[in-house]
Amino acid sequence: MNIVAEGDTLNRMVEQNLDRVFRALADPTRRAILDRLAAGEATVGHLSEPFPLTFAAVSKHLGVLERAGLVTREARGRERVCRIDPAALDDARAWLEFHERFWAERLDALDALVRAGSGKPGGSR
Amino acid sequence: MNIVAEGDTLNRMVEQNLDRVFRALADPTRRAILDRLAAGEATVGHLSEPFPLTFAAVSKHLGVLERAGLVTREARGRERVCRIDPAALDDARAWLEFHERFWAERLDALDALVRAGSGKPGGSR
DNA sequence: GCAATAATTTACTCATTGGTTGAATATCGT
DNA sequence: ACGATATTCAACCAATGAGTAAATTATTGC
Numbered sequence: 001m002n003i004v005a006e007g008d009t010l011n012r013m014v015e016q017n018l019d020r021v022f023r024a025l026a027d028p029t030r031r032a033i034l035d036r037l038a039a040g041e042a043t044v045g046h047l048s049e050p051f052p053l054t055f056a057a058v059s060k061h062l063g064v065l066e067r068a069g070l071v072t073r074e075a076r077g078r079e080r081v082c083r084i085d086p087a088a089l090d091d092a093r094a095w096l097e098f099h100e101r102f103w104a105e106r107l108d109a110l111d112a113l114v115r116a117g118s119g120k121p122g123g124s125r
Numbered sequence: 126m127n128i129v130a131e132g133d134t135l136n137r138m139v140e141q142n143l144d145r146v147f148r149a150l151a152d153p154t155r156r157a158i159l160d161r162l163a164a165g166e167a168t169v170g171h172l173s174e175p176f177p178l179t180f181a182a183v184s185k186h187l188g189v190l191e192r193a194g195l196v197t198r199e200a201r202g203r204e205r206v207c208r209i210d211p212a213a214l215d216d217a218r219a220w221l222e223f224h225e226r227f228w229a230e231r232l233d234a235l236d237a238l239v240r241a242g243s244g245k246p247g248g249s250r
Numbered sequence: 251g252c253a254a255t256a257a258t259t260t261a262c263t264c265a266t267t268g269g270t271t272g273a274a275t276a277t278c279g280t
Numbered sequence: 281a282c283g284a285t286a287t288t289c290a291a292c293c294a295a296t297g298a299g300t301a302a303a304t305t306a307t308t309g310c
Contacts (some may be wrong), residue, residue, distance in 0.1 A: 015215075022148075023148075023151040027267095035224075038228060039158055043286080043287095054270065055286080055287070059288060061268085077286090078275095079285095086229055093218070093221045094212055096150075096221060099163065100215075102163055103163060123232075152297095168256080168257090169257060170256060179299075179300060179301080180256080180258090183257085185297090201258095202307060203307035205257065215259075
């Protein structure tokens, strides 16, 4: 594994990571799986219990989550125990946080302008 | 518009909102559009400039962003001026923040247990 | 009124996704 | 060793997504 990557490559990697993470989070079943995993590690079978889905379907969802770096599956006997890995959320949260703050600032500025100029408050947010 | 919704319905609505927002963010083109919109409002034509895409493709992306509540399109003459609406990010950021914090706590607890020398972490809490 | 411009809509590809079933693989208990 | 259990893999299907090109709808400027 290369620790240091060239800028462009690194950027593309981060982009792809964001793709995968946001994509993984864009499914209610997957979010529910994460919720459940937040209560503690669990096997695939245990995880599929509450869903009206096939074992295989849940296994696939876990694959998506795993490829996004959000969970890890470790073989323990004939079972696979899954646990959460919050590190992968960092990029996503950073992206969201940065943008939200940035946008909020812009809107606040706009709001101030509008309020100072005309009598019509824009009602932002 | 109904201000108060029944619990289950509300929950499903939030879920769908999360679906749409995360889905919308899971595409580099759409994120780039948001980045560009963060610098100020822009027309569809202006927005599609930097991309090697059709007008129509960008229009579609904007549709996705709009349905997710992330941008608004307002007709001004024969142009549509798009601007950002960060409010829709709230749910997503809240979800992420909550889970990240929660997971971090759990992992910290696990870490402490392991460090303390207890062999079996199992069901913490 | 008419040509040019801005944007959407429609109709069509092609790839991906979420789901199924059924077979394959590996491990456990006896 | 054998049957049961846990999980994945492979093949398939229906639905969706991203993209294009071409037709359509407004609107501007002359």
